[in-house]
Amino acid sequence: MAGKETFTRERVRLTQSHVKHAQALVAKDALQGTGVEFADTVCQGLVLRVRRRSGKFILKSRTGSTTLGDMDTLPVAAARVAAAKVRAEHLKGTPKRLIDVELMCFSGVFAKGHNLETALDVAFTEPHPDDPPEQSVEDRRRYGPWEWRDLVDLFLETKLPTLKDRWRVQFERHLRRTLDDGFAMRRVAAVELKDLVAMRDRVTKAHTLSAAADSVEAVKAALDWAWRHHAPRAGLADVEFPWWRERLTVEYASGTRDHTPTIEELARTLVLAERFKALGGTAKETGPGMLAALWAVVLTGQRATALTGTLRATTRDWPERPGWRIWTWTAAEMKGAGHANGQKKRARPHALPVPPEALAALDRIGAPREGVYLFPSRVPGKRTTAVGMTQFLDRMKGKTKAARKGSVTLRPEDDLLTAHGIRHWTPHDVRRTLPTFLDMERLGGAGSAILAHARRKAQGGAEEERELASAITLKHYIHSQRLELKAEGMQVWVKAILEAVDQERARLGA
Template sequence: MATAPNTWSRTRARLTATHVKAAQKLLAGGRIEGRGHEWADELERGLVLRVGKTGGAWYLKTEQRTVRLGDMDLPVAAAREAAQRSRVDLRDGRVPSRANLRVWQEAHRRGMSPADALDAAFPETVSEQSQEERRRDGPWEWADLVDLYLAKVLPGFVPRWATQFEKHLRRAVTDDLARKLAADVDQADLLRVRDAVAADRTPSAAADTMEAVRAALDWAKRDQPILSGLARIPYPWWRDGLHVDWSSTPREHTPTVSELVRTLIIAERHRSLGGTAKETSDGMLAALWAVVFTGQRAGALTGTKKATVRSWPERPGWQIWTWTAAEMKGPKSAKSKKAARPHAVPIPPQALAVLARFKTDPESPYLFPSRVAGKAVYPTGLTQLFGRLQGDPKGGRSGKMTERPGADLFAAHDIRPWTPHDVRRTLPTFLDLEKLAGAGSAILAHKAAARTGADAERELAASITLKHYIHSQRLDLKAEGMSLWVAAVLEAYEAERARLGS
């Protein structure tokens, strides 16, 4: 019966030179049916002579992968030897060297003795692989695994988290581990990394590094077990073998409105601190005001583009600041599969008037430009500003530190330490007391809180009458909350300025 056009026919036998000659005759006579024929060797498991319409070759077929051993003119005994050596490589987590197999084939074509062919193709001492060859053929060294994993995952992270994640993982590429085979890196090696990071930095930094290490090893074991060499490791010991005795403590601090505005006042009055002529830029001060006005995450807010700011014709003088789903992603959403959503916040004229006081670069594409042309201020800049105001010493060259002459201005003005993220508790707490919890949730891009009674009816009616984008973003509801909040901030600001003296 003829072989189907798209299938391989197959014969099992203890292969000899006779089978090879038969295959060569079929090929020369153009008598190959279907896709071709395979002769499977009964003596060497997985060894196959495959002949198609255009040629033939020896292959080793295993559960892990299929390896091309050489053309069909390779003698049967030599094909078995190549199969055995390739199987050892696969078992040890290495990809069989294509260069070695080519030399093996050529040595037999030239009639070299078996011993000379072995010395030529599979020498006991071989030249060191180049980085390109090692990463292509394996086995990987620890630095290879880290580099290749970062190249795989970093494009999917938002830039600020990508930078942090890379820093966490590269702490594990120490001088003594970088050139060690990835499969030989063991628990003791990585626990030494853990302890060193905890001692040099903090336990939380050690936890971040171990989390990144586990993710890299999981990827290599799952996606590239042969190249990484992790195929020979039966159990992923790193999943429960790299514990760090540390857990984050959720912050519960909610600064008062008075603390927020006193911070604004001292930031404006003390723009130069620590014996340096470098002042806090107008862009940074405007960003600090915007954080207090909106409660938005500093990462998305500081990168707000002027091109995404819209006027609101139905409310003259108002602006709508918008962010795409990608811009709204934070570190957690970058690592998770939960999709971020586009977001918009309406900004009342009173807030815009305050921001207009700061003379920023009119040519910048960003609302809050930095001193570097074409760049926005960074969230870390706000953190550093708070550090200066709290008297943190300024690092200098050669390990020298510059003390802040103003000491701790937060403590001097009765301000408990807070971070930009803490405004996300103050703003909704204030609006909840004003019976506008739904507005607070909407402004912060949270799911709307469940409401009952008259409040629920009013919020529901507002959402029903909105259209399209305005409807989906609940802008009227947000505007009601923003009006109350901005007015409260400005009232407290003027009161504190008068109390502290202009």
């Protein structure tokens, strides 16, 4: 347990001379240890706290401390006034978030060079008996002016229904990261570049640079929406150009993931998934639908989002190949959130022939034989999801999980994958292993077809795939979906996976 911070403490009648002395200590990096505190003898609880890099005024009380403002911004006289105002607000029971907003406004006025009178006029204003009643949330959102929390809530109401489930959860998290006690109640019209940069830096510190990049993009999208469609309500009617597009940036570029797990790593993972269905801290086992879905991802190389939603009614027998089944997905089911060169990828209907050996393997591990979905969840009528599969693999990687009442679900087995010589992989990584393997087997075209990559004409350009519903005959259907070509690749790939599984079972059982 870390020790409590200790400051060298002096009781003085605070003046601007003490502030200048503190600024000199910071500039010369002359402070030793934690820092120094100058406790004011005029205003009870007011302290000028100076650390090696900065100094600030705080108000100490029996229940804690409140930061009043930076010493480079607030004069001593203003700090005393702020301390008195905050103490009065505490006695009235004003929520901390409201006090923080007032303090932010108070400091902001001084930062712009105004005097104490102006700052008091802007912040800590007392309601006048003749003032109209406070605007309700409903009226504020209907007529304006919007606060930042209004922008976030209203934009999410519009945006989330357009996203798929897994992206919906992530996008909302990206945007709600921008809310805190102070920023949430800032009027959108008053938000400046420095505020958004501070928000970006706060998210980076609390999470990661990648998380900040995601939040920045969500913020830009929200501001764009407000500027285009609700400028008067949002307070952006006088903004001639959306400055946030160019000025708000993050020095981050996502790298291209090139991890390609070996067939042995994939097979060993499947065997471990069978053996360790309940992983530490809970007796709850992985459901048969989720286990089967993980096997199906490895056996087919399909995107987890579409695969986990496969409807049993959209699978069919292949009469010319006894024992084979054809799994199909509509263009809407295949639609993803990916982009290529800034353009949305055009989704196409897709069909995949699944050999009897793969179906038998799924049956042996207990894949459900009935239900609306091929891979149902434990909840009746629901399906497994790509997010659930990622969480399944996270458990195998030993990642802990937050539980109720602040507790944590531990994984006594730790990282099963690393312990068994398996590099961490994701469901999408299979889509690199499969075509790489088939390319070495001189079946590169089959691998491309299996993964639903668009084929090209000899003269160049993308050839449009016909909708499955437009197939007039099974012969045309087989031709348009290149089922014979896919079947050739699937047979070779599935055989390699199942042989590797048998070898891993024998090795792990030895």
